[in-house]
Amino acid sequence: MWWSDRFTVTLLLLVLAGCGFQLQGRESLPPELAQVYISTEDPYTEFHRTLVAALEVRGVEVTDDPALASSVIEIARDLTGQRVLSVSARNVPREFEIYYSVEYSVRTSQGTVLEPQLITLTQDYTWSETEVLGKRREEEMLRSALIRDLVNQVMRQLARID
Numbered sequence: 001m002w003w004s005d006r007f008t009v010t011l012l013l014l015v016l017a018g019c020g021f022q023l024q025g026r027e028s029l030p031p032e033l034a035q036v037y038i039s040t041e042d043p044y045t046e047f048h049r050t051l052v053a054a055l056e057v058r059g060v061e062v063t064d065d066p067a068l069a070s071s072v073i074e075i076a077r078d079l080t081g082q083r084v085l086s087v088s089a090r091n092v093p094r095e096f097e098i099y100y101s102v103e104y105s106v107r108t109s110q111g112t113v114l115e116p117q118l119i120t121l122t123q124d125y126t127w128s129e130t131e132v133l134g135k136r137r138e139e140e141m142l143r144s145a146l147i148r149d150l151v152n153q154v155m156r157q158l159a160r161i162d
Contacts, residue, residue: 028058028159029055029058029059029060029155029158029159029161030158030159030161030162031070032070032071032108032113032161033055033060033070033071033106033158033161034059034060034061034070035060035061035063035068035069035070035071036055036060036061036062036063036069036070036071036072036073037062037063037064037065037066037068037069037071037072037073038051038052038062038072038073038075039066039072039073039074039075040074040075040078041075041078042078045078046143046144046147047075047078047100047102047147047150047151048075048078050147050148050151051073051151051154054151054152054154054155055155058155070108070109071106071107071108071113072106072107072108073104073105073106073158074104074105074106074107075102075103075104076103076104076105076116077101077102077103077104077118078101078102079099079100079101079102080098080099080100080101080143080146081098081099082096082097082098082099082139083096083097083099084096084097085097085124092129093127094126094127095124095125095126095127096124096125096126096127096139097122097123097124098122098123098124098125098139098142098143098146099120099121099122099146100120100121100122100143100146100147100150101118101119101120101121102118102119102120102150102154103116103117103118103119104116104117104154105117106158106161113161113162114157114158114161117154117157119150119153119154121146121149121150122146123142123145123146125138125139125142
């Protein structure tokens with residue numbers, strides 16, 4: 001009955017194609033972003049490293065010399081931190097919120113092509129004194145996820161530059 005399985009798969013593919021389903025691909029970036037210089041106060045943040053990697057995956061040359069760049073991504077804000085959301089009756093923190101905030105703009109030889117954009121993402125998590133190592137690891141994982149989401153949003157906005 002192998003033909004039955006093949007028929008089912010073929011039918012499923014036809015239905016998906018008919019409804020407009022497409023696998024999500026990487027959006028191409030405009031030619032103005034072929035060579036990019038990233039202007040930032042701290043080039044050692046995880047956001048900066050992740051952004052550089054995402055640009056390079058899309059074929060963008062990230063240069064250390066602004067004179068060689070066809071565009072400049074200026075990162076005006078790259079902040080992360082956490083806040084206490086709730087405390088127990090003994091005044092011990094029980095819930096925290098992690099935030100990551102980025103503000104950036106894009107300039108080319110024609111001027112500013114993307115006005116300053118501010119993106120702030122947050123994620124909350126619970127805290128337990130008995131699970132300190134696990135909760136620290138959870139915080140690191142959540143912060144990394146926020147950074148990946150921020151970079152994805154930045155890349156989508158860069159792809160829409162005319």
